[in-house]
Amino acid sequence: MAELSHTILLPPEQARAARPVAPARRHRRPLRWGAVGNHAVLIAGALFMLAPLLMLVQMSTIPDAQIMRTGPSFEIGDRFWPNLEKALTESMSFSGETTGLNMFRNSMILGLGFALGKIVISMMAAYAIVYFRLRFATLAFWLIFTTLLLPLEVRIVPSYEITQKLGLLNSWTGLIVPLIASATATFFFRQFFMSVPEELLEAAKIDGAGPVKFFIDILVPLSRTMIAAMFIIMFVFGWNQYLWPVMVSTEEGKFTLVQGIKQITQGLEGGHIPEYGRSNILAILAVLPPVLVVVFFQRWFVKGLTESDK
Amino acid sequence: MARVTLDRVHKVYPNGFEAVRPTSFQIEDGEFLVLVGPSGCGKSTLLRMIAGLEDITGGTLTIDGREVNSVGPADRDIAMVFQNYALYPHMTVRRNIAYGLANRGTPRDRIAAKVEEAARMLNLTDHLDRKPAQLSGGQRQRVAMGRAIVRDPALFLFDEPLSNLDAKLRNQMRIEIKALQRRLGVTSIYVTHDQVEAMTMADRIIVLNGGVIEQIGTPAEIYHSPASTFVASFMGAPPMNLIEAAFETGAVRLPDGTAVMDAPGGRSGPITLGIRPEDVRLGRGSATFDVALVEELGAHRLLHGKLSGQPFTAHALKESDATTGSHRIDLPFEALALFDRETGMRL
Incomplete structure (x- = not known):
């Protein structure tokens, strides 16, 4: 800034004279080895992460038999579109309902229902804890918090039993609702609400807004970035669920992509050539939505988790 | 427009702390009342009880003849301006101002007209579609004012609305708020810790200290005849000089024996003597003032030093050639205030 104002205020020759850095020294600027090292690490890390994905894409473009023979290579074949069509519309299973499109839709329902449900429930829980003088509010909060110690894998038998007794097996409700309570999201929203x-609240009270109106008109819009951040985390988490869908959804029409890929690898046993191309396309389909969600929401994501001045 | 009456209103927090001792006063219709005091004196609690944001522990609060102890803030017909403005950050200025009206089911075209009118009054017309974050401090302050006036409330409440502004803007907004209140004629209660704001804006001032009213009066009354040493030292910049003195042998004497005032009647005992710096007459008189420091303020000078061993300040006109060193001063009889040394109350 100081240098800039110098240049503007002084006539050109004086400005040059006033500049402390002599032009002769400029092209001998030392190479900063620290930066080179950082970039090398980052590039190596990126390649390490990307290589399997690129292999997936490559292998979906060549015939299955060639994969059997040579494994992954640098060759790009012409089988991508036929494989894509087969993956989306054909089914390998007994009932013929586990097409790629169907499983994609099921995964979407699970991911969205899981993410939105968790956001709604945990925002309301945090609202109750922060803004209402409840008896035992702190106790309730810590009880919610201790559920972090009891992830689904620990309580899967009782959870399954309850879902089964309620007759919710093979239903969207049974798939989503038992997973919907979230201590993490409640905690994040609680911290955020406490910083508002x-x-x-007092201004809204005087402006005649009741508790529901304050929540919808003021708190929800203020939490936009937090909601976006939670949505990313929860959507990816929900999309990648495996154990619970395997337990609850036994009808093939309700299979998710993550479940379905397993079905395909099972198809590898047997005498015929495994359908590598199709499996790879399904794997790409399973990876894509979480990646897109993160790409589109990442600006909000960082903002939501770091921004504190509201 | 409303008359507000507090009858033995008091506040005890659940932890047992008594923030406001039983307090009674009345605010007349259209009056601009300022509650002033140091932080923690209960002035904000008092205001928040009037707003309905804080429960009233005991006593009755009536606004326009209606007891409102258990009426919610939205139904008390009040508007409040907060210290940090409390604008809704995600709403435009227009929606911020309109929000209260919209919540009360006012027809849309009426809201639009009222918002335009308020914006015109506050010079906000060009900023109606901006968000609060894009406004300067003074403009945000005006939006907060707009949100208050647009509803035509019976009572304005101000909670230190100017303390987040810089000094120059504060002076300007002080005048604007006062002028606006005059024009609208709405009863207003204004809380501040700044005695200049209190003096310049108020029709009447209430000085609070430790949850107790020290004095109620017009700015002139508060300034010229403070009821206690607390009021004397709190109001005025520089504050009133308070020096220890005593009734001795028919006169009020400084510790060095100088008699500053005749006191017939044979009273005796220690007192505190108060005098405003501008009432001190320089150049003649019986007392000796040792000036250690001269503060040049342009329009006048302040002389700081010691009178009979105690800190003392006197006011000198710019024409005077006051310098450091010893000066003869006179403490005019009519300008002296005498306070009880023990209780601090005026004698």
């Missing part, structure tokens, strides 16, 4: 200035 008290005066906003």
